Amino acid sequence: MTSLADQTILITGATDGLGRALAHQLAVRGASLILHGRSGEKGRELLTELRSSTGNERLSFVRADFASLDEIQALAERLLDVGRLDVLVNNAGIGVERARQESEDGLELTFQVDYLATYVLSCRLAPLLVRSAPARIVNVSSAGQAPIDFSNVMLRHGWDGTQAYCQAKLAQIMLTIDLAEELAGTGVTVNALHPASYMPTKIVTHLFTPQSTIEEGVANTLRLVVEPEFAETTGQYFNRSQTARAAAQAYDVTARARLREISEKLTGTPFPSLHDKDAGR
Template sequence: MDTRPVKAQAPETRPGRESACGRTVLVTGATQGMGRHLALDLARRGATLLLHGRDRGRLDEVAAEVGAAGSGAAVRTYLADLADLDRVRALAARVREREPRLDALVNNAVVGGGTAPLRREVSRQGHELRFAVNYLAPCLLNRELWPLLAASAPARVVNVVSIGQAPVDFDDVMVERDYEGLEAYCRSELALIMATFDLAARTTDSGVTVNALHPAHLMDTRGVREYGLTLAVPVEEGVRPAVRLITDPALAGVTGRYFDRFTDTAAHEQAYDPRARARLGALTRELLA
């Protein structure tokens, strides 16, 4: 399936004050950066927020802040380290057990280039850390939460990615040679875009849309600061495109797209290579078995 953008596929509208009342939204990586600001915005629109984080103290602080910002909607928290796939599975199981519905899943948690980019790090299962957190964890959450999303349809999945994309090297997927954190990050981001296209293609009649979003360039986030990049825009600039993908009625039914902020555009060319996507899909199924 060729998912390159076509004209009139999705109008380039800016988000207004669309209500999120009655919608339950899970945001991963909600304790800082864009995740926190997105949760605050959605709370003001009346959404029920399911907030994920890996630090209990920070998660409780953000939950209190989001609860105070909202209009009486509920806020519930879910603690998990996404660098451990067993804990990702446990997180999904808790959500399925406790939540009657899930209208949107925002896979926002990310590991950036890092403060020591030449130091290769691994996950609990021994996978390269950025590939594990930025790619495998959202793929697993999408899979494990799909029954709840489908039962809540119409529902939406937003995979937060980056304009910084590098092709996956299938001879060195875990970046064991010539390691550099930002390169590993860019590979993981393109991998998630490829998985977005494939999941959308397999689920066209499900009532659940699946899109990838680069929310803004060089936002004022911890990851950007830690790597030493020059900040370009405040975090709020990234919140608006994310809210649009979650709430805008004009995007109902739009799926399998890559958005650069408000624009439906083309990702890296490898994202449209069916052989590369098939290889990545097979590897992912093996790693998540």
């Protein structure tokens, strides 16, 4: 495995909560970090804080609002020029919302921010990750999972905030399994995890009482990012630190194929076809 000091790691949703705390842990270990957020002001503040507290100058910030497919695509395009990418941490997301909202693309907001952004970035950056292999994709998902009703994916009928969140998180795990199968043999691993339950982050505290610490969530995420023991582990879902079984739909080949088809149609981004380690070179 490449030394952490020689790695470039992208963390989405890095200006708050778990992403921000993870950025601190990786910065102090000397990794080169690309930190994403939707607020330029928060991004600049984060860079100043990290440089001051860790002495790490190998940090950059990229801005994109995941409520816009155009901005997600533009971010992917920009990142393709970074030269190498050792780890992609898909962490950005919103929680259980109180009311149904649509993105600027007319899509149910939670599905777009929590899942489609992960889909676009993972698929478009896959060739770069293969060129940088050994590399990893870590998807920050949730133990809260609900089957997708493919006749009502955008929840235009009977919208429920919990369903919106839980189906998007299950979709992340379904993508994790598909990408792991597609990238097998390339040196790129793909795993998903539920880092901890109800951490005291802004997507939790507006509705729920915190139960876990951010430190617990960071520790469980960090191990998938850096620990050598996970260098060849792929296609797995972890509940905190333990390998676990996701909701049944994650293992339904037909359901995953339908999700891929919908994802390609909604985003215009094809699922990658990288069957050998030289693909994309």
